[in-house]
Amino acid sequence: MVVEILVVTLLISFLTTYFLTPYFIRFLRACNIVGIDVQKKNKPKIPEMGGPTVVAGFLAGIFFYTWVKVFILKDLQNLIETFAAISTIIIIMIIGVFDDLTALLKEREGIKKFEKFKRIGLKQWQKPLLTFPAAIPLMAIMAGNSTMVFPFLGTINIGIIYPLVLVPLGVIGASNAVSMLGGFNGLESGLGFVLLAALGIFAFIHGNIGASFIAFTLSAALLAFLRYNWYPAKIFPGDSLAYTIGATVAVVAIIGNVEKFAIFAFLPWYVELLLKLKSKLKAENFGILQKDDTLKPPYEKNIYSIPHLVMKLKNMKEYQVTSSIILGEILLLLFLFYISSTKFWV
Numbered sequence: 473m474v475v476e477i478l479v480v481t482l483l484i485s486f487l488t489t490y491f492l493t494p495y496f497i498r499f500l501r502a503c504n505i506v507g508i509d510v511q512k513k514n515k516p517k518i519p520e521m522g523g524p525t526v527v528a529g530f531l532a533g534i535f536f537y538t539w540v541k542v543f544i545l546k547d548l549q550n551l552i553e554t555f556a557a558i559s560t561i562i563i564i565m566i567i568g569v570f571d572d573l574t575a576l577l578k579e580r581e582g583i584k585k586f587e588k589f590k591r592i593g594l595k596q597w598q599k600p601l602l603t604f605p606a607a608i609p610l611m612a613i614m615a616g617n618s619t620m621v622f623p624f625l626g627t628i629n630i631g632i633i634y635p636l637v638l639v640p641l642g643v644i645g646a647s648n649a650v651s652m653l654g655g656f657n658g659l660e661s662g663l664g665f666v667l668l669a670a671l672g673i674f675a676f677i678h679g680n681i682g683a684s685f686i687a688f689t690l691s692a693a694l695l696a697f698l699r700y701n702w703y704p705a706k707i708f709p710g711d712s713l714a715y716t717i718g719a720t721v722a723v724v725a726i727i728g729n730v731e732k733f734a735i736f737a738f739l740p741w742y743v744e745l746l747l748k749l750k751s752k753l754k755a756e757n758f759g760i761l762q763k764d765d766t767l768k769p770p771y772e773k774n775i776y777s778i779p780h781l782v783m784k785l786k787n788m789k790e791y792q793v794t795s796s797i798i799l800g801e802i803l804l805l806l807f808l809f810y811i812s813s814t815k816f817w818v
Contacts, residue, residue, distance in 0.1 A: 474681065481692075484533045484536050485530055485693045486529065487529075488532040493707065496524065500519030500520070500521055501519050507708050511758055511759060520708035520710045522712065523713040524565065525707075526690070553613065556615060557727060560610055560643065561690075561719055561720055563608075564716055568713065571710075571715070599648050603719075611640060616635065616639060643719055645722075646718035646721050646738070647718035647719040649744075650721075653777075653778060655758050655779070656779060657790055659794045661697050662698055664713075667737055669691040670808075672724070674809070675687060675730050678729075687724045744777060748776060750774065751776045767783050767790060779797065
């Protein structure tokens with residue numbers, strides 16, 4: 473019965489986003505909510521704010537799951553956690569929309585390279601401050617398990633520190649991290665799809681059905697969105713979707729008690745942060761377009777981003793850079809699944 477419900481839930485989520493996105497693309501273009509695709513020859517203007525259409529698919533699927541759970545199965549277990557998760561995801565998407573729209577009101581970042589095509593959005597210190605409210609629903613219900621295993625210390629119950637400190641840190645950190653590893657057609661949505669699908673599988677295997685449904689449902693919506701975001705993109709994700717992906721990862725990790733898997737699965741974003749810190753968070757991910765449509769790293773001597781490293785390995789077109797990074801994440805996830813079944817996963 474669970475598998476049948478899951479299949480229908482995913483179909484609803486996928487189809488809602490798949491059929492809604494073209495209409496939303498026309499809406500964004502009519503409202504002039506667009507960004508410039510800097511890695512194309514003609515620098516086309518692309519609608520930019522994919523969060524609402526993905527969240528619409530997610531809500532359609534997760535509300536169907538909730539309806540079946542309550543009215544068909546008569547199962548009210550974990551219902552509060554589900555609605556807290558929904559609240560967090562909607563709040564973070566709204567904050568992302570505000571970030572996307574704020575950028576449209578401000579001037580370009582500069583006149584060099586990519587800066588002349590990008591607008592100034594929220595400042596770095598403002599983003600964690602504004603994303604904090606999204607963690608409040610999870611904090612209010614004391615979501616997650618405060619008992620944790622620490623190296624050399626063993627199992628410790630950290631009590632109130634978990635909901636009041638670790639939960640908001642997880643939501644704020646994950647939601648702000650996803651947008652760092654982006655800038656290429658299909659990269660954020662592609663990485664988000666494989667990451668959430670893997671989290672869903674891991675949570676499902678370990679009996680955390682509610683968390684797995686949340687992960688699977690958003691991943692299905694992301695797969696539909698990827699149809700329009702893949703090279704050459706017809707719509708950009710924007711911060712509204714980047715925040716949503718990151719927050720959902722945190723939500724699933726917390727209510728599904730799969731924090732360890734999520735932390736290791738997020739490794740590429742930690743690497744990206746360390747590389748970006750070398751440039752004081754000022755470097756861009758983009759490559760310089762060549763005559764043969766391949767991309768060249770923007771900095772000759774330094775690597776400030778994972779895409780820079782990939783572009784240095786071989787002459788690649790944009791979709792090849794994206795595919796290589798997503799493939800790397802898939803290999804990492806497969807490795808995590810392998811070691812999670814061994815004695816090394818304590």
